[in-house]
Amino acid sequence: MADGVLGLGSSGSSDLNSELIAKLKAADSTSILDPIKTEEEDTQTEIDAVNKIQSMVTEFLDLAKDFDLFTSGTNIFDKISASTSGSSVNFDATDTSNLEPGTISVNVTQLAQKDxxxxxxxxxxxxxxxxxxxxxxxxxxxxxxxxxxxxxxxxxxxxxxxxxxxxxxxxxxxxxxxxxxxxxxxxxxxxxxxxxxxxxxxxxxxxxHVLKAQNMNASIDGIDYDLSSNKVTMQNGLIIKAVSEGTSTITMERDDSSITTSINNLADKYNDLVDLVNSYILGDADNPAVISDSSTLKTMMSDIKNILFDSYGLDNEENMFKYGISFDSSGYMQIDDSELSKALTNNYENLKELFVGRAEKEGIGTRLKTYLDSLDSLDGGLLSTYSDKLTNRLDTLNSDYQTASDKLDEKYNQMTEQFASYTVLITQMENDFSSLKSVIDGSSSSDS
The missing domain is CATH 3.30.70 (Alpha-Beta Plaits)
Incomplete structure (x- = not known):
C-alpha cells in the first residue's frame, strides 16, 4: 500500500509539507514581488539621478546670477575693484553699480573729534x-x-x-x-x-577740557569738505572714511579678471550639466539609461541651448560667437580667453549688453537665471513636476509591493493551516486503518 493518503503525505510529513509551502511561496514571490522590487529600485535610482541634476542646475543658477540685470546685489559687469595708496583714508561701497573707473585724490587736513x-x-x-x-x-x-x-x-x-x-x-x-x-x-x-x-x-x-570738538576738513578731488563726521558718502555710493591726516589716492578699476572667471565658470558648469544629463539619458545594451523618460531633460537642455545660441541687443546684433565663445561637435561650450580679453578691452559695453542686457532686452544671464529658477518652481516647474511624478510612482510601487506581499502571506498562511488540518485527518484515518488491520489480522489467525 502506498504511504500517505491522496498524495498529501503521512502523519509524520509536516516538515516536508512546510518545505513544499516555502518553495511554492518563494516561487510566487519571485514572479510577483521581485518585478515590483526591481521597479522600485529603478525608480529610486531615477529619483537620485534627478536630485543630482537639480543640484547641478542650482549651481548653474548661482553662476548665472552674476549676470542678472535684476540682481539684488551688483552684477559682475558693474563690479569695481578699488585700491588705495596712502594711509589717510579707508573706503567702502555697498553698491558699486554707479562707480566709474578712475582715481580720487583725498587730502585730509583735520580729523573730526568729540568734545x-x-x-x-x-x-x-x-x-x-x-x-x-x-x-x-x-x-x-x-x-x-x-x-x-x-x-x-x-x-x-x-x-x-x-x-x-x-x-x-x-x-x-x-x-x-x-x-x-x-x-x-x-x-x-x-x-x-x-x-x-x-x-x-x-x-x-x-x-x-582734554579734547575739543572739531569737524573733519578734507579736500576730495579739489572739493573742500567741512563735516562733523569722518565719513563722506559720495553721490556715486563710494564711502570714504578719514583715519589720519595726510593725502591718499583711491584707484577704481573694472574687474575684468572676475568677468573672465565668471564666464569660464558658467561654461564649465554648463559642460558639467551636459555630461551629467547625457550619463543618465544615453544608454546601451550593457548600461541602460537611468532616466526612463528622457523627454523632460532633453527639453530642459534644448531650452538652455536656445538661450545661449540666441541673439541679443536691441537690434539682435549680439551673440556669443562674436566674442570667442563657441560650441564643439559634442555640444560643449568653449571659451577663447584671448578673444574674450580683447572683447572686454574693446567692446565692453557690447559684451555687457550680451550677458546682462537691459530692461528692454534682457541678456543671456538674465534670461538664463529666470529660466533655471523656473525649473524647480512649485507651480509647474519642469524638474519639480518630473520629480513629483517619480515620487508618486515610488509611493504607488511601495503600496503595491506591500499589498502583494500581504496577499501572499495570507495565501500561504491558509495553505499551511489546510495542510495542518489534512495531517490531522490523515492521522485519524491511519489510526482507523491500523485498528481495522489488527482486527483482520486477528481474525485470520483464529481461522488458522
Whole structure:
C-alpha cells in the first residue's frame, strides 16, 4: 500500500509539507514581488539621478546670477575693484553699480573729534558728592543734573540716559578715578558746555577740557569738505572714511579678471550639466539609461541651448560667437580667453549688453537665471513636476509591493493551516486503518 493518503503525505510529513509551502511561496514571490522590487529600485535610482541634476542646475543658477540685470546685489559687469595708496583714508561701497573707473585724490587736513571733559581725580567713586548742580549743554538742549545725595556712579548712570552724552568713571591710577563726559558724536555741532553750581569737581577747569570738538576738513578731488563726521558718502555710493591726516589716492578699476572667471565658470558648469544629463539619458545594451523618460531633460537642455545660441541687443546684433565663445561637435561650450580679453578691452559695453542686457532686452544671464529658477518652481516647474511624478510612482510601487506581499502571506498562511488540518485527518484515518488491520489480522489467525 502506498504511504500517505491522496498524495498529501503521512502523519509524520509536516516538515516536508512546510518545505513544499516555502518553495511554492518563494516561487510566487519571485514572479510577483521581485518585478515590483526591481521597479522600485529603478525608480529610486531615477529619483537620485534627478536630485543630482537639480543640484547641478542650482549651481548653474548661482553662476548665472552674476549676470542678472535684476540682481539684488551688483552684477559682475558693474563690479569695481578699488585700491588705495596712502594711509589717510579707508573706503567702502555697498553698491558699486554707479562707480566709474578712475582715481580720487583725498587730502585730509583735520580729523573730526568729540568734545571730551574730565573731572579732577576721585579717590572713592562710591562717596556722596557735595550738593549742587552740573549743567551740560549740547546744541539747543541743556541738561541739569542735581548732585544732592548722589554718588559719582549714580551721576554717571543718570547722564547716560541721554543719547547725546557719554559718561564713564575711568580708573586712571591704582586708587584714583576720573569722571569723563563726552559728546556721543564728533563735530562742532556736538560741542559741550559744562557749568557747575554749588559743586566743583573740576569739569570747568581749562586743563580738564582734554579734547575739543572739531569737524573733519578734507579736500576730495579739489572739493573742500567741512563735516562733523569722518565719513563722506559720495553721490556715486563710494564711502570714504578719514583715519589720519595726510593725502591718499583711491584707484577704481573694472574687474575684468572676475568677468573672465565668471564666464569660464558658467561654461564649465554648463559642460558639467551636459555630461551629467547625457550619463543618465544615453544608454546601451550593457548600461541602460537611468532616466526612463528622457523627454523632460532633453527639453530642459534644448531650452538652455536656445538661450545661449540666441541673439541679443536691441537690434539682435549680439551673440556669443562674436566674442570667442563657441560650441564643439559634442555640444560643449568653449571659451577663447584671448578673444574674450580683447572683447572686454574693446567692446565692453557690447559684451555687457550680451550677458546682462537691459530692461528692454534682457541678456543671456538674465534670461538664463529666470529660466533655471523656473525649473524647480512649485507651480509647474519642469524638474519639480518630473520629480513629483517619480515620487508618486515610488509611493504607488511601495503600496503595491506591500499589498502583494500581504496577499501572499495570507495565501500561504491558509495553505499551511489546510495542510495542518489534512495531517490531522490523515492521522485519524491511519489510526482507523491500523485498528481495522489488527482486527483482520486477528481474525485470520483464529481461522488458522
Amino acid at each position: 571730551v571733559y574730565q573731572s579732577n581725580t576721585i579717590t572713592d567713586k562710591t562717596s556722596t558728592m557735595d550738593s549742587g548742580t552740573i549743567s551740560v549743554s549740547i546744541g539747543d538742549n541743556t541738561y541739569d543734573f542735581s548732585t544732592d545725595g548722589k554718588t559719582y556712579e549714580a551721576l554717571v548712570s543718570e547722564m547716560n540716559n541721554y543719547p547725546e552724552l557719554s559718561a564713564a568713571l575711568e580708573q586712571v591710577g591704582d586708587s584714583s578715578y576720573r569722571m569723563v563726559v563726552k559728546s556721543a558724536e564728533s563735530g562742532l555741532s556736538n560741542a559741550l558746555t559744562i557749568t557747575q553750581t554749588g559743586v566743583d569737581i573740576g569739569l570747568e577747569d581749562t586743563n580738564n
